[in-house]
Amino acid sequence: MDVTWIAILQDVHRFKSWVFDRKDQVIAHNSYSIESHQASHLKSQLLSIITAYKETYSEIDVLFAGDVFNSSTSTSKTPTSYEGSSAFQTISLTNGEMNIACLPNVMQDAPKDYLAGDLVKIWGYLEAYPKFDGILCMTGAHSKWVHISAEEIVSFRSFMSGELTKLLIEKSTLSELFENKEYCAQSYKDTLQAIVSSPNLLAGKLSELMHCERPLEQRLGQLHGVLIGAELASTKAYWLGQQVVLLGEEYSNEKYKNALEQQGAFVEKQDELQFIISGFKRLYKSHSDKA
Numbered sequence: 001m002d003v004t005w006i007a008i009l010q011d012v013h014r015f016k017s018w019v020f021d022r023k024d025q026v027i028a029h030n031s032y033s034i035e036s037h038q039a040s041h042l043k044s045q046l047l048s049i050i051t052a053y054k055e056t057y058s059e060i061d062v063l064f065a066g067d068v069f070n071s072s073t074s075t076s077k078t079p080t081s082y083e084g085s086s087a088f089q090t091i092s093l094t095n096g097e098m099n100i101a102c103l104p105n106v107m108q109d110a111p112k113d114y115l116a117g118d119l120v121k122i123w124g125y126l127e128a129y130p131k132f133d134g135i136l137c138m139t140g141a142h143s144k145w146v147h148i149s150a151e152e153i154v155s156f157r158s159f160m161s162g163e164l165t166k167l168l169i170e171k172s173t174l175s176e177l178f179e180n181k182e183y184c185a186q187s188y189k190d191t192l193q194a195i196v197s198s199p200n201l202l203a204g205k206l207s208e209l210m211h212c213e214r215p216l217e218q219r220l221g222q223l224h225g226v227l228i229g230a231e232l233a234s235t236k237a238y239w240l241g242q243q244v245v246l247l248g249e250e251y252s253n254e255k256y257k258n259a260l261e262q263q264g265a266f267v268e269k270q271d272e273l274q275f276i277i278s279g280f281k282r283l284y285k286s287h288s289d290k291a
Contacts, residue, residue, distance in 0.1 A: 007280040009280075010065065010068060015046060016031050020281075024284070039068070076106050078156070089101070121138060121276055135148070135238050137248075139247070162252060188255075192224075192232070196233050199234075229259070244266060248272050250269075
């Protein structure tokens with residue numbers, strides 16, 4: 001197999017990898033559940049993934065985007081452009097026997113925040129739409145609202161609504177209520193509107209889920225509406241009067257699209273995969289040109 005380079009993206013719960021040939025075409029793809037979020041365990045698991053590829057394809061470049069090596073790489077700060085934040089840094093593993101190219105994170109001082117793997121999607125999208133001026137919202141377990149202007153990342157905010165929803169459904173006292181993931185769209189919309197208008201209702205609306213006698217799908221719709229509603233209430237500056245593009249998987253994209261359209265926002269959704277691939281290709285070309 002004519003393998004030239006491999007790209008690895010760290011998501012909230014998974015490492016995702018793509019194998020590319022000399023024509024930069026994807027010839028294989030894998031996904032690995034993250035076993036532990038402790039820094040030492042993350043590094044160990046990532047190393048085992050890379051080692052397996054190196055044993056199969058010895059002479060390859062490995063590109064990595066994520067936050068495993070935060071302490072080992074420098075960062076750029078907002079506002080920043082592609083040219084200011086796309087220079088991969090070499091990380092030596094196993095006592096210098098193995099090198100990988102790591103994409104530095106982008107930091108923000110106020111509020112304190114950072115962008116890691118999502119940068120690949122951003123730079124992929126801006127290669128396709130260099131004149132875009134608005135908000136890129138990366139949906140998923142952790143959402144990222146990123147203000148883009150003049151091909152620069154101006155500012156951003158992060159939220160954990162997706163992960164909080166998952167934890168409440170699977171690990172809380174509510175878990176026995178939600179045996180499936182089908183939720184009532186109308187309950188979602190009604191609750192979302194209530195929370196966007198009055199965020200102080202959040203705790204009470206969550207507590208209602210334990211004691212009300214509404215059908216389970218309505219209560220699940222209320223749970224989604226509470227958390228996404230609170231997120232929208234906190235991000236009005238990012239969607240009010242702005243063009244918003246959602247980058248994520250279909251399930252989470254649709255949930256945010258419905259919520260934003262209900263508020264009268266200008267919104268479109270895009271599948272994230274095409275921009276992950278194009279982003280890595282763009283970054284690899286820049287890395288190769290500088291090598």
